[in-house]
Amino acid sequence: MANLPMTHAPMTHAPMTNGLEQENARRQFLRYGLSIASGIVVPLGLTACEPSDSDRNKLSVQTFVQPPLLEAKNGLLEVTLTVSYFDTQLSGSNPNLRHPVSLRAYGYDAQRAGYCGPTLVVRGGDELRIRLLNQLPENPPFQAFRDPTNYIKPNTTNLHVHGLHVFPGIYSDVTPPEYGDYVVDPNYGGVVPNGDSRQYVYRIPKDHPAGPFYYHPQYHGSSALQVASLMSGAIMVRGAVDDLPEMAQATELIFLFQAPYFALNTFLNDGVGVADGRLEKFRQLTQHPTGRGLKNNSVAEADSDAQPVLINGVRQPSIVMRSGEVQRWRLINTQVFNSLNLSLDGHVLKQYTTDGWGSAEYVNHRDARTMSGLGLQSASDHPNGLGLQSAPGHTNGLGLQLAPGNRASVVIQAGKPGTYYLRGLPVKMSEGAQPIVLPEDILAKVIVVDSTDSMSIPTTPLPVSRFLDPITDDELANHGGKKRNIIFKMTGNESLFKSQQAPGLLAQAAEVWGSLVAKAEKTYQHNKLQLQQKIVSTFGSQSQPLVYPPLPNLTPSFDIQAANTLNEVVILDAVEEWTVFNLNQISHVFHIHVNPMYIIKVNGESVEPYWCDTVTVPSGGTSQNPSSVTFRMRFKDFIGPYLLHNQRLLLSDLGMIQRVTVVSA
Numbered sequence: 098m099a100n101l102p103m104t105h106a107p108m109t110h111a112p113m114t115n116g117l118e119q120e121n122a123r124r125q126f127l128r129y130g131l132s133i134a135s136g137i138v139v140p141l142g143l144t145a146c147e148p149s150d151s152d153r154n155k156l157s158v159q160t161f162v163q164p165p166l167l168e169a170k171n172g173l174l175e176v177t178l179t180v181s182y183f184d185t186q187l188s189g190s191n192p193n194l195r196h197p198v199s200l201r202a203y204g205y206d207a208q209r210a211g212y213c214g215p216t217l218v219v220r221g222g223d224e225l226r227i228r229l230l231n232q233l234p235e236n237p238p239f240q241a242f243r244d245p246t247n248y249i250k251p252n253t254t255n256l257h258v259h260g261l262h263v264f265p266g267i268y269s270d271v272t273p274p275e276y277g278d279y280v281v282d283p284n285y286g287g288v289v290p291n292g293d294s295r296q297y298v299y300r301i302p303k304d305h306p307a308g309p310f311y312y313h314p315q316y317h318g319s320s321a322l323q324v325a326s327l328m329s330g331a332i333m334v335r336g337a338v339d340d341l342p343e344m345a346q347a348t349e350l351i352f353l354f355q356a357p358y359f360a361l362n363t364f365l366n367d368g369v370g371v372a373d374g375r376l377e378k379f380r381q382l383t384q385h386p387t388g389r390g391l392k393n394n395s396v397a398e399a400d401s402d403a404q405p406v407l408i409n410g411v412r413q414p415s416i417v418m419r420s421g422e423v424q425r426w427r428l429i430n431t432q433v434f435n436s437l438n439l440s441l442d443g444h445v446l447k448q449y450t451t452d453g454w455g456s457a458e459y460v461n462h463r464d465a466r467t468m469s470g471l472g473l474q475s476a477s478d479h480p481n482g483l484g485l486q487s488a489p490g491h492t493n494g495l496g497l498q499l500a501p502g503n504r505a506s507v508v509i510q511a512g513k514p515g516t517y518y519l520r521g522l523p524v525k526m527s528e529g530a531q532p533i534v535l536p537e538d539i540l541a542k543v544i545v546v547d548s549t550d551s552m553s554i555p556t557t558p559l560p561v562s563r564f565l566d567p568i569t570d571d572e573l574a575n576h577g578g579k580k581r582n583i584i585f586k587m588t589g590n591e592s593l594f595k596s597q598q599a600p601g602l603l604a605q606a607a608e609v610w611g612s613l614v615a616k617a618e619k620t621y622q623h624n625k626l627q628l629q630q631k632i633v634s635t636f637g638s639q640s641q642p643l644v645y646p647p648l649p650n651l652t653p654s655f656d657i658q659a660a661n662t663l664n665e666v667v668i669l670d671a672v673e674e675w676t677v678f679n680l681n682q683i684s685h686v687f688h689i690h691v692n693p694m695y696i697i698k699v700n701g702e703s704v705e706p707y708w709c710d711t712v713t714v715p716s717g718g719t720s721q722n723p724s725s726v727t728f729r730m731r732f733k734d735f736i737g738p739y740l741l742h743n744q745r746l747l748l749s750d751l752g753m754i755q756r757v758t759v760v761s762a
C-alpha cells in the first residue's frame with residue numbers, strides 16, 4: 098500500500114453496465130488486494146447505473162483497504178520483504194486528523210513500504226521463500242548506553258512467522274545458509290541494517306491446518322519497538338475449509354489491528370529527545386505501555402485521544418456489505434501490549450478458527466454491548482472454548498477477545514440495511530486496586546445496503562486437519578508425558594499500576610522467573626558488569642554518562658535478560674503437559690513458536706479443550722495464588738531452537754522470554 102488511503106475520498110466512478118458486474122469488480126478488487134489511494138464505491142441499490150448527482154449522494158464508500166495479497170503458484174511463493182522507514186501520515190483517534198510519522202515498515206519486491214506487509218497466501222505442501230532485506234540506517238551509537246547486550250539495536254531485525262508449524266533451525270546444507278523460523282539470534286547477530294539480508298525458507302507441511310497467521314520481527318530487545326511501528330503482515334494458510342463453495346464465495350477481509358506508537362507533542366516524548374512522529378526509544382513504550390489507552394478505574398473516563406487502533410493503517414474504516422451477504426473476516430491483533438474485545442452491533446461473529454487453528458463448529462459471539470460492563474458473563478455460546486478465558490476474575494470481556502498475537506476467523510452475515518459499529522469494548526487487563534482498563538473504542542463502521550439476494554453461511558461440521566486431533570491422556574502417557582511449569586512474574590508489579598502517575602516505572606518492573614533463577618541472576622550480574630565497563634571505557638568515569646546522555650532516563654535499574662538465559666530442552670516426538678503460572682495482577686500473554694498448544698485447563702479447572710498458539714494467562718494472580726493455563730503439546734516434526742515468550746512484546750523484550758530446544762532422542 099504505497100499511498101495513503103483517504104477516508105471519504107471522492108472516487109472516480111468507472112462507467113458500469115450493471116450492478117452485478119460492479120459487484121464482481123469490487124470483489125476482485127477486495128480479493129486480490131489493493132494499494133491505491135481511493136475508497137470503493139458501492140451504490141445503495143444495485144440497480145443504480147450511471148448514477149446522477151442525487152444518486153451519488155446516496156453512495157456508500159468503503160474505506161477499508163487491504164494489504165496487497167501475494168499467492169503461491171505451483172507450490173512456491175517467493176518474495177523480498179524490505180525493511181525501511183516509511184514517511185507518511187497516520188490518524189489519531191480522530192480519523193480526519195493525521196499526524197506525520199516516520200516509522201519502520203515493510204515494503205516488498207519493487208513496492209515501497211506500506212502500512213502493513215503484503216498478505217502471503219500458501220497451502221499445505223507449499224514453500225514460502227522470503228528474502229529479508231534490511232535497509233534501515235545504522236543503529237544509533239548512543240543506544241549502546243542502555244545495555245551492551247540487548248535492545249541497543251533498534252534497526253537490527255529478523256523475521257518470525259507467528260504460529261506457523263515449520264522448521265525453526267538453519268538449513269546449513271546450502272551456501273550461504275538459509276533460515277527456517279530462526280529467531281534465536283545472538284545479540285551480535287540478526288539482520289543488521291544498511292543492506293544486510295537473509296533468506297528464509299518455510300516448508301509448509303502438507304497437513305498444516307488452514308487459518309490466519311502473521312509475520313513480524315522477533316529480534317530480542319527490538320521486537321516491541323519494531324512491531325509497535327508498522328512491521329507486521331498476514332499469512333494465510335489455505336485448505337479444505339477454504340474450498341467449501343460458501344467460503345470461497347464469501348468476500349474475505351483481512352484485518353491487521355495495529356496501534357503504532359509515536360511521539361506526539363510531548364506524549365511518548367517525556368525527556369527522551371525523540372522528534373514527533375518517531376518511535377526510537379524503548380522507553381517510549383515502557384513509560385506508556387498501553388499508549389494513551391490506560392485508564393483509571395472508570396470505563397466512562399473516555400480519553401479524547403486514546404491510543405488509536407488502526408486497521409491496515411486506516412482509522413475507523415467503513416465496510417460496505419449487502420443485506421444478506423456473507424463475508425469472512427480474518428482478525429489479527431498485532432498490538433504489542435493491548436488486548437481487544439470485539440463486538441459488532443446487531444450481528445453475530447461466527448468464529449471458526451482460534452489463531453490459525455480451525456474448529457468444526459462455530460462459536461457465536463453476539464452483540465455484546467448489552468452485556469457491557471465489567472465482570473458480566475460472556476455473550477458467547479461457549480465461554481470456555483476457543484480462546485476465551487471466562488475463569489472467575491477474568492470475565493472482563495464479553496465479545497471476541499484477542500490478546501496481542503491472537504487471531505480469529507469469523508463468518509458474518511449482514512442484517513438489515515443500516516450502519517453498525519465494530520467496537521473494541523472495554524478491556525480490563527489487570528485486577529488490583531488500580532486495574533488497567535482500556536476504554537471502549539469504535540474500530541470500524543459496517544454499512545449494510547439493501548439487497549434481495551442472500552448468501553448462505555457455510556454449514557458445519559467444517560473440515561479440520563487431523564493435525565488438530567485431541568491430545569488424549571493415552572497419547573500423553575505413551576510419549577513421555579513430561580510435565581513442566583513456566584512462571585511469569587514481573588517484580589515491582591505495583592509499579593505498573595502506578596505507571597500512569599509516574600511514567601517509566603514499568604521499565605524497572607519486568608523480570609522472568611523460571612526453573613533456573615540462579616542462572617538468570619548470574620546473567621543479570623554479568624550484564625550489569627558489562628554495562629558498567631562499557632560506560633567506563635567510553636567515558637573514563639562512571640559519573641560522566643549521567644551528564645551526557647541523560648543515562649537515568651535511558652537505562653533501567655536492571656539489565657534485561659538475554660533470550661537464551663533459560664532453556665527448555667525437549668526430546669523429539671515427546672508429548673508434554675505444561676502449566677504456565679502468572680503471579681501478577683496483570684494478565685500475561687503466553688506464546689510459543691512452532692508447535693501449537695492444546696489448552697485443557699484454566700486456573701486448574703478443566704475447560705472445553707481447544708488449540709491455539711497464543712493464550713492469555715488470566716489476570717489476578719498472586720504469589721500465593723497464581724492464575725494458570727495448562728496445555729499439552731506435541732513435539733513431533735522439528736528439531737531446533739525456538740522461543741516462548743510474553744506476546745505483550747515489550748515485556749518479552751524486558752526478559753519474559755525463554756528458549757526451547759528440541760533435540761533428537
Ligand SMILES: [Cu+2]
Pocket residue numbers: 257258259260688689690
Ligand atoms: Cu510467534
